[in-house]
Amino acid sequence: MSQTSLFIGLTGGIGSGKTTVSQYLAKQGIEVLDADQISRQLTAPNGLAMDQIREVFGDTVITPENALDRDAMRTLVFSNPEVKQRLEQIIHPLVQQEMISQALRLHHSPYIIFDIPLLIESINRYRPLLNRICVVDCETEVQIERVKKRNGLSEQTIRQILQTQASRETRLLYADDVIYNGKGISLDKLQEQAYNFHIQWLNMKP
Template sequence: MAPPLRIGLTGGIGSGKSTVAAMLAELGAPVVDADALSRASTAPGGAAIEPIRRAFGADFITPAGALDRDRMRALVFADPQAKARLEAIIHPLVRTEIDRRVAACAADAIVLDLPLLVESDAWRTRCDRVWVVDCAPETQIRRVMARNGWPREQVLAVLAQQASRSQRLAAADVVIDNDGIDLDTLRARVRQAWERRGLPL
């Protein structure tokens, strides 16, 4: 049996990527969520916990045995080297699990929900097609402020750490425009993209 077509789904914060991933799952698409795998690795008993304890110290592990996300988030925003050290622990674990799930997939295509796809060559090599959920940066800012209650400056700081809109679009085989439309229109666009799999719309 031929291996499944690996569709890498990505988009900046507030783009609607998670909404699109959920719509694809509703259509029957196998979806692997890299963020969910990352969170599982840093939950109590997760494979990343002991390496994180060794690399960063026990202060970064909660009494329940999970990663102290607030403490780590503050550190990695302030220290790019700490971010790289954390990713060097978590990303290989996530990549291994994604590879395992792709190998076990019996469908003709599988969706890899990869927030950092454009930022990382290691993720790009795992994708046959790249789908980008796109909207204007100002739309992203407005959505995240409303959803998370963050001040504008905090959203801008996150956006500055992600690939730019132009970088994502340059990497895209398929663009799902999610700006100024309602959920039914978005759902129709997602359905069309899935029915065509990785082919241009």
């Protein structure tokens, strides 16, 4: 099977607004593949990644239902670069494989959104696959406020996560398209920008 739709990578730091944008595009009838969601499926009870995770990390990060204990793993991952790397070595190839196989089965979407939080951190893995990269850009302070409100994580934890992610500047270097969702941007303004890109992308070929 070969590619019939334009493949667009959508990325941004934690809490930047990627999911809000991709949910809006999904409402316009566009197919969205969500790396976080696939990663959560892989680590749900008896998920495909669970055997490898148990082998590498042991039982302490696994719940009685044979799922990933996300709180335990979050604490380890964002304080220990080696743990983060070992977990990513298990999860990322499986996520990429699943995204490609899902994308190639979709033939009726004029373009497909690949919502990938760590796209820039894994640029060599994803750049060859994508026709365009769209960055949802946002100030760090705004990200912190949003994630605090949404997940109830402490500012310290959020800052730890942010430190492991690409900087705003680095992300923007790779952007073909930028949606600004920082200070002063209402949900309506965000939607308006997403709609404008939607119209442009509808008229592009892979």
